Amino acid sequence: DAKTTQPNSMESNEEEPVHLPCNHSTISGTDYIHWYRQLPSQGPEYVIHGLTSNVNNRMASLAIAEDRKSSTLILHRATLRDAAVYYCILSGSGNTGKLIFGQGTTLQVKP
Amino acid sequence: NAGVTQTPKFQVLKTGQSMTLQCAQDMNHEYMSWYRQDPGMGLRLIHYSVGAGITDQGEVPNGYNVSRSTTEDFPLRLLSAAPSQTSVYFCASSYSIWAAEKLFFGSGTQLSVL
Numbered sequence: 001d002a003k004t005t006q007p008n009s010m011e012s013n014e015e016e017p018v019h020l021p022c023n024h025s026t027i028s029g030t031d032y033i034h035w036y037r038q039l040p041s042q043g044p045e046y047v048i049h050g051l052t053s054n055v056n057n058r059m060a061s062l063a064i065a066e067d068r069k070s071s072t073l074i075l076h077r078a079t080l081r082d083a084a085v086y087y088c089i090l091s092g093s094g095n096t097g098k099l100i101f102g103q104g105t106t107l108q109v110k111p
Numbered sequence: 112n113a114g115v116t117q118t119p120k121f122q123v124l125k126t127g128q129s130m131t132l133q134c135a136q137d138m139n140h141e142y143m144s145w146y147r148q149d150p151g152m153g154l155r156l157i158h159y160s161v162g163a164g165i166t167d168q169g170e171v172p173n174g175y176n177v178s179r180s181t182t183e184d185f186p187l188r189l190l191s192a193a194p195s196q197t198s199v200y201f202c203a204s205s206y207s208i209w210a211a212e213k214l215f216f217g218s219g220t221q222l223s224v225l
Contacts, residue, residue: 032210043201043216044154051211087153091210097142097161098169099214101154
């Protein structure tokens with residue numbers, strides 16, 4: 001199964017942009033890159049996903065490297081409410097139905 | 112829509128007791144799954160289902176049973192609870208197993224086994 005590698009933790013200052021990296025060097029051509037986040041004491045929530053092109057939505061942007069071996073979740077202006085664990089996962093024909101969440105990146109946002 | 116509803120929110124069991132964690136969704140989703148999350152850890156997949164009558168094992172299925180008799184419900188059964196099953200359990204669903212579909216999660220059940 002294709003795996004992802006994320007830093008264990010990152011810090012950011014409030015109202016500054018945050019770039020959360022994810023490496024997925026064994027990604028296959030049909031794997032989608034998904035990002036979820038988990039706020040304290042809550043279930044994970046969907047953030048964004050993409051296949052090849054960069055994606056934007058109201059929560060964040062997803063920048064995908066040209067070779068697709070890495071991606072970056074971008075929070076344009078971090079707020080205290082963005083403090084959470086962010087998970088980068090791959091979803092494709094190789095793991096249909098078996099979405100594997102790693103330990104993710106714990107983001108701290110300082111006021 | 113209520114989304115994904117899990118009951119109960121909290122439960123304390125004694126070793127050897129059995130119980131069922133309930134999960135229901137009202138979004139007509141084909142795919143449903145159960146995860147457990149231990150303190151400081153990521154989520155681990157227990158069982159999943161791609162439709163009524165179809166279930167399969169995830170990463171950590173031992174000690175748990177599931178069934179999917181309806182599209183809406185996906186209960187998780189602990190037949191003989193053990194302290195190692197103390198965890199937070201999350202149910203999730205999505206419209207299909209297509210790789211681009213997003214998962215919707217319930218708010219979790221915190222289970223303690225003494």
